[in-house]
Amino acid sequence: MTLQRQLLIAISLLFLVVFLVVEGLSIVTTRNYLQQQLASHAQDAATTLSKSLETAMASKDRTLAEVEIASMFDRGYYQSMQVLDNQGQPFVGKELSSERTQAPLWLPGLLDMRLPAAEAFISSGWRQLGKVVVLSHPAYAYAYLWQSMKTIALWMTVMYLVVLALSMLMLRLILRPLEKIEGLARAVQDKRFEPIALQPRAPELQKVVTAMNQMAQRIAHVLDQERANAEQYRRAAFQDSVTGLENRQGFDLRLNQSLAQDERGDQTWLAVFELDGLKTLNQRQGYARGNDLLTQMARCLQQQLHPERDFAGRMGGAAIALVCTGVDAAQMQEKRRQWQQDLQQLVAAVSDSVQLSAAMLACAPGQHRKEILSQADLLLEQSRQQGQGKIMCAEEVPGARIVEGSQAWRLLIANALHENRWVLYTQPVVQLDSRQQTQHELYVRLLDERGSVLSAAEFMPMAVRHQLTAEIDQAVISLALQAIQAEPQRFKALAVNVSMASVSQPGFCLWLAQVCQAAAPLPVPLYLELSEFACVKQRAQSRQFFQMLRELGIGFGLDHVGLDPMALQLIRDNPPDYIKLDGSLIAQMAVQSDIFVHVEAMVRFAKSLDIPCIAQGIEDEALIALLGQAQVEAGQGYVFGMPEKLERRFQAYL
Structure with missing residues (x-):
C-alpha cells in the first residue's frame, strides 16, 4: 500500500x-x-x-x-x-x-x-x-x-469529501519528491541512472533528493567513463586511423553480421570505391595529401549513408567499401548518381594521375561475404577498364536464380506451420568457473516432407521474403512454453531467439502478451533474445519490446553483441538481463590483443551495469582461460555440448 x-x-x-x-x-x-x-x-x-x-x-x-x-x-x-x-x-x-x-x-x-x-x-x-x-x-x-x-x-x-480532495492534492504536491525518488529507485533497479529534477520544499526531502541525485550522477559518470573506455578500445581494434571508418577487419565482421542477420528482408547493397594512382600522388605530394583525399572521399560517401543502418570501412590502401540496407534499386541509383558526381569533382580537383573505380551490387540474405567481394572485385576491374570514374552496378540479386522455387519454399514453410513439423534442439550455457548450466538456448529446425531436417539458415531467408517470421516465432515460443511446463526440471532457464520482423508486427506483440499472461507463472524463467544488429536498426521498437517483456515478467537478452559502434549506447539505454558476445570476436581474441582488450572493456562496462556476459561459439578449451581473464562469466559452444534434440513429449501448439 x-x-x-x-x-x-x-x-x-x-x-x-x-x-x-x-x-x-x-x-x-x-x-x-x-x-x-x-x-x-x-x-x-x-x-x-x-x-x-x-x-x-x-x-x-x-x-x-x-x-x-x-x-x-x-x-x-x-x-x-x-x-x-x-x-x-x-x-x-x-x-x-x-x-x-x-x-x-x-x-x-x-x-x-x-x-x-x-x-x-x-x-x-x-x-x-x-x-x-x-x-x-x-x-x-x-x-x-x-x-x-x-x-x-x-x-x-x-x-x-472536500477535505479528502484537498488532502489528495496536498499529498500529491508534498509526496511528489517521494514519487520521483521511487522512480529513481526503479530506474536504478532497471540499471538506468537519471537525476531527480524536482526540488522539494521540505528540508528532509531536500536532503534525500540531493543524496539520491549525487549517487545517480556518480554512478552515471562511472558508467559513461566505462563506456567511453570501451568505445576507445573498439576504435583501436576496428577503426581506421586515417578516415575514421571501420578498418578491414571491422568491416568484414559487420558485413558478415549484416548478411547473416538481416531479419526484416530489407535489400542489402555493397559498394566499393577505389582510387587508382594514389601511390603516385603520395610520392609526388606527400602522404598527408593522399590521406586528406581519402578523408574527403570518406566524408563524401558518408553523406548518403543512414547513421544507424549503414556503415562504411576502409578495405586497405585506397579502397573504401560501404553497406546500405533498407533501400530499393531506385533509391540506390540516386545515391549512385550523387556519389559519381561528387567523387568525380573531388578527384578532378586533386590530380590527373588519380582515377576513380567503383562497383555497386545487391546482396542476398545469407550470401557469403567472399562471394560478394569477389563479384565486387570483378565489377571494379570493369570500371577500371572503362575509366571515367563510372560506377559499375550489378542489380541482379544472386538469390534471384531461385525465385521460381520461392513459392515452393513458401508452401513448405506454410505446411510446416500447419502440421507443426518443427524439430527443437537445445544447447547449454554454462558458468566458465564451475561448469554449472545456467540456461539452455532453443534452436528450431524444419522437417520437410521427405523427413530431412533443414536449419534456420536454410529456410529463414524465404520466411523473411514471404513474411512468415511472426508465425514461425509464435510456433517456437508456444513450443518453448509447453516444454518448460512439461519438463521444468530439465531447464534452469530457456532462451528463444525472436526476429525483429516479428516484433515489428503489432499482432505478434499482442499475441505474445496474451500467451505469457495465460501461462503465468512460469515454472522456469523464459528469455527472448534479439540480435544487436536488429536492435540498433530499430532502437525505438526494441525499447518498446523490452519494456513490454519487463511488464510481462519475461527476461530478454541481447544476442551477437560487440560489432556495432552503437552497441554500448544500446546497452546503456536498454540494459538487458544478459548479453551474448559475438562468436567472431571470441574466435579472434586469442590471436589479436586489441580485440581481447575490446572484449575486456565491454565486459567491464556490462559488469558495471550488473549485466552477465556470455561468450558464444567457444570451440577451443584454450579460449576458456582467456575468457576468464576478460571476466566473462559464462559461455556457449561445442566445448560445453553439441545442440541436443528435444524430444517432443508434449502436445502440439496448434
Missing part, C-alpha cells in the same frame, strides 16, 4: 472519529433540548386545560370536558391527555398511538426519549375538582432528531 493511500486512510479514520464525536454530541444535546421543550410544552398544555375544564368538572359534564380536551389534543402534539376526578379515577381522556413516527423504527430503541407527564390541578375556589395529566408525543421529537442527524451527516460528508 502506497504512503499516500496510508495517509488518506489515516485522515479518513481521523475524520470518522471526529464525525462520530460531533454526531454523538449533537444527538445528546438535541435530545436533552427536545426533552426539556416537550416537558415544558406538556406542562403549558396541562395548565391551560386545568383552567378551561373548571366548569365541566364542577358540573360533571363529560361531554363538555371531552370537547375541551379534543380542541387541544387534535393538534397532534400529545400522546395522551387524561382528566382524573378528585378521587383519582379517570373522568375523560384521549390517547394517540406512539408508533406513528417519521423517524426509522430503530431510532426510538437506540435513543430513548424520557418524557415525564405534566400535571395540573383543577379547582374551583378552594375546592379541588380533579387534575389533568398531559404527556407529549415523542414522534415529532424523533423526527426532528432524525432530520438533525441527517443534516449533520450530510454536511460532514461534504466536508469530508
Whole structure:
C-alpha cells in the first residue's frame, strides 16, 4: 500500500472519529433540548386545560370536558391527555398511538426519549375538582432528531469529501519528491541512472533528493567513463586511423553480421570505391595529401549513408567499401548518381594521375561475404577498364536464380506451420568457473516432407521474403512454453531467439502478451533474445519490446553483441538481463590483443551495469582461460555440448 493511500486512510479514520464525536454530541444535546421543550410544552398544555375544564368538572359534564380536551389534543402534539376526578379515577381522556413516527423504527430503541407527564390541578375556589395529566408525543421529537442527524451527516460528508480532495492534492504536491525518488529507485533497479529534477520544499526531502541525485550522477559518470573506455578500445581494434571508418577487419565482421542477420528482408547493397594512382600522388605530394583525399572521399560517401543502418570501412590502401540496407534499386541509383558526381569533382580537383573505380551490387540474405567481394572485385576491374570514374552496378540479386522455387519454399514453410513439423534442439550455457548450466538456448529446425531436417539458415531467408517470421516465432515460443511446463526440471532457464520482423508486427506483440499472461507463472524463467544488429536498426521498437517483456515478467537478452559502434549506447539505454558476445570476436581474441582488450572493456562496462556476459561459439578449451581473464562469466559452444534434440513429449501448439 502506497504512503499516500496510508495517509488518506489515516485522515479518513481521523475524520470518522471526529464525525462520530460531533454526531454523538449533537444527538445528546438535541435530545436533552427536545426533552426539556416537550416537558415544558406538556406542562403549558396541562395548565391551560386545568383552567378551561373548571366548569365541566364542577358540573360533571363529560361531554363538555371531552370537547375541551379534543380542541387541544387534535393538534397532534400529545400522546395522551387524561382528566382524573378528585378521587383519582379517570373522568375523560384521549390517547394517540406512539408508533406513528417519521423517524426509522430503530431510532426510538437506540435513543430513548424520557418524557415525564405534566400535571395540573383543577379547582374551583378552594375546592379541588380533579387534575389533568398531559404527556407529549415523542414522534415529532424523533423526527426532528432524525432530520438533525441527517443534516449533520450530510454536511460532514461534504466536508469530508472536500477535505479528502484537498488532502489528495496536498499529498500529491508534498509526496511528489517521494514519487520521483521511487522512480529513481526503479530506474536504478532497471540499471538506468537519471537525476531527480524536482526540488522539494521540505528540508528532509531536500536532503534525500540531493543524496539520491549525487549517487545517480556518480554512478552515471562511472558508467559513461566505462563506456567511453570501451568505445576507445573498439576504435583501436576496428577503426581506421586515417578516415575514421571501420578498418578491414571491422568491416568484414559487420558485413558478415549484416548478411547473416538481416531479419526484416530489407535489400542489402555493397559498394566499393577505389582510387587508382594514389601511390603516385603520395610520392609526388606527400602522404598527408593522399590521406586528406581519402578523408574527403570518406566524408563524401558518408553523406548518403543512414547513421544507424549503414556503415562504411576502409578495405586497405585506397579502397573504401560501404553497406546500405533498407533501400530499393531506385533509391540506390540516386545515391549512385550523387556519389559519381561528387567523387568525380573531388578527384578532378586533386590530380590527373588519380582515377576513380567503383562497383555497386545487391546482396542476398545469407550470401557469403567472399562471394560478394569477389563479384565486387570483378565489377571494379570493369570500371577500371572503362575509366571515367563510372560506377559499375550489378542489380541482379544472386538469390534471384531461385525465385521460381520461392513459392515452393513458401508452401513448405506454410505446411510446416500447419502440421507443426518443427524439430527443437537445445544447447547449454554454462558458468566458465564451475561448469554449472545456467540456461539452455532453443534452436528450431524444419522437417520437410521427405523427413530431412533443414536449419534456420536454410529456410529463414524465404520466411523473411514471404513474411512468415511472426508465425514461425509464435510456433517456437508456444513450443518453448509447453516444454518448460512439461519438463521444468530439465531447464534452469530457456532462451528463444525472436526476429525483429516479428516484433515489428503489432499482432505478434499482442499475441505474445496474451500467451505469457495465460501461462503465468512460469515454472522456469523464459528469455527472448534479439540480435544487436536488429536492435540498433530499430532502437525505438526494441525499447518498446523490452519494456513490454519487463511488464510481462519475461527476461530478454541481447544476442551477437560487440560489432556495432552503437552497441554500448544500446546497452546503456536498454540494459538487458544478459548479453551474448559475438562468436567472431571470441574466435579472434586469442590471436589479436586489441580485440581481447575490446572484449575486456565491454565486459567491464556490462559488469558495471550488473549485466552477465556470455561468450558464444567457444570451440577451443584454450579460449576458456582467456575468457576468464576478460571476466566473462559464462559461455556457449561445442566445448560445453553439441545442440541436443528435444524430444517432443508434449502436445502440439496448434
